[in-house]
Amino acid sequence: DIQMTQSPSSLSASVGDRVIITCRASQTIGTYVNWYQQRPGKAPNLLIYSASNLHSGVPSRFSGSGSGTDFTLTIRSLQPEDLATYSCQQTYTALYSFGQGTKLEIK
Amino acid sequence: QVQLVQSEAAVKKPGSSVKVSCQASGGTFTSYAISWVRQAPGQGLEWMGGIIPVFGTPNYAEKFRGRITITADEPTRTVYMDLNSLTSEDTAVYYCARDPGEVTGNNPGLFDYWGQGTLVTVSS
Numbered sequence: 001d002i003q004m005t006q007s008p009s010s011l012s013a014s015v016g017d018r019v020i021i022t023c024r025a026s027q028t029i030g031t032y033v034n035w036y037q038q039r040p041g042k043a044p045n046l047l048i049y050s051a052s053n054l055h056s057g058v059p060s061r062f063s064g065s066g067s068g069t070d071f072t073l074t075i076r077s078l079q080p081e082d083l084a085t086y087s088c089q090q091t092y093t094a095l096y097s098f099g100q101g102t103k104l105e106i107k
Numbered sequence: 108q109v110q111l112v113q114s115e116a117a118v119k120k121p122g123s124s125v126k127v128s129c130q131a132s133g134g135t136f137t138s139y140a141i142s143w144v145r146q147a148p149g150q151g152l153e154w155m156g157g158i159i160p161v162f163g164t165p166n167y168a169e170k171f172r173g174r175i176t177i178t179a180d181e182p183t184r185t186v187y188m189d190l191n192s193l194t195s196e197d198t199a200v201y202y203c204a205r206d207p208g209e210v211t212g213n214n215p216g217l218f219d220y221w222g223q224g225t226l227v228t229v230s231s
Contacts, residue, residue, distance in 0.1 A: 001169075034217055036152075043202055043221035044144075044152065049214055087152055091216030095168055096142070100151040 002026050002090050006099035014107045019075040021102045023088035028068045032092035035064055035073045038101075039084045047086075048073065080106055109133040111141075111203050111222035118228045124191035127225045129203030131184045137161035140209035141186040142218065143177065147199040155201075158186060159209055193229045200224040 003026040013019050023033065031051035036044040046055045048064035051071055061076040075082055083106050088099040114128040129141060142157035156167035160179035167175055176189040186203060202225075204218035 032216075036218075043224055044204075044218070045221070046217065046219050049217050055219070089152070089216070091214070094166060094215070096154040096216040098144075098152040098154070 001095055002029060002093055002097055004088050004090055004097055004099040006086075006088060006102050008102060009100065010103040010105065012105040012107050013078050015078055015080060017078045019078055019082075019104065021073045021086050021104075023066075023071045023073070023099050025069045025071070025090055025092075029090050029092035031067045032090055033064070033066065033071045034089045034091060036087045036089065037082075037084045038087065044087065078106070082106070109205060109220045111205060111220055113201075113203060113222040113225045116226040116228070118230065119193050121194055121229055121231055123193055124189060125193060125197075125227050126187055126189045127201050127203075127227065129186045129188070129222050131186070131205070134205075136181060136184045138207065138210055140206040140215075141177075141179070142204050142206050142216075143188045143201060144204055144218070145199040145201045146224075147196070150199075155188070157206060157209065160186065161210075190227075193227075195229050198227065198229045200226050 005024045007022050033051045035048040037047050038044040052064045063074045085101045085103045087101045110132045112130050119125050140157050140159040143155040145153050158165040158177045165177040179186045203222040205220040208214035208217050
């Protein structure tokens with residue numbers, strides 16, 4: 001099974017900051033990575049697919065990059081509504097494993 | 108507008124089983140797969156399995172094989188997830204999610220719509 005490891009597990013940032021979350025796969029997976037945002041008490045929402053493609057309706061301050069084993073999610077200018085947990089997901093194999101999540105708090 | 112509406116929360120005894128439903132509205136029911144993803148308290152998301160309703164053949168994560176059954180009823184546009192031999196470690200929020208790529212072959216595993224979640228509590 002492919003393991004997805006995110007870092008950090010949690011972070012605190014201020015409105016306007018740039019935030020970077022990383023995800024490392026246990027083996028090379030091309031660009032078969034999606035990112036989800038999960039606000040407290042809510043279901044996840046798709047943000048980024050295939051490592052770098054912005055899902056419809058997602059603000060342009062979100063971006064993704066990476067290939068192989070290392071991937072990043074960047075929030076260019078943090079907004080209060082970005083308070084959430086962010087999770088990466090690999091779709092290289094049909095066992096669609098997720099990272100453990102990164103909890104983002106607003107200072 | 109696609110909507111996935113799940114059944115209500117449930118409390119179950121250890122050793123029993125639970126059946127969670129997910130009813131779809133909007134979109135073409137036969138043109139996508141439905142997956143089940145769970146989240147234990149304070150933990151990450153965990154994919155459990157999925158089904159393409161028009162084909163009816165489910166696919167399960169190895170961890171749950173033998174304990175899980177996913178079925179689909181096309182007339183009612185409802186997908187069911189049945190999990191048996193419950194333990195306290197199965198206490199979690201269970202989500203269904205739409206996967207349009209599983210049918211087209213374009214980005215399978217991309218979950219673009221999610222149900223609201225169903226809390227299943229396993230307690231004696």
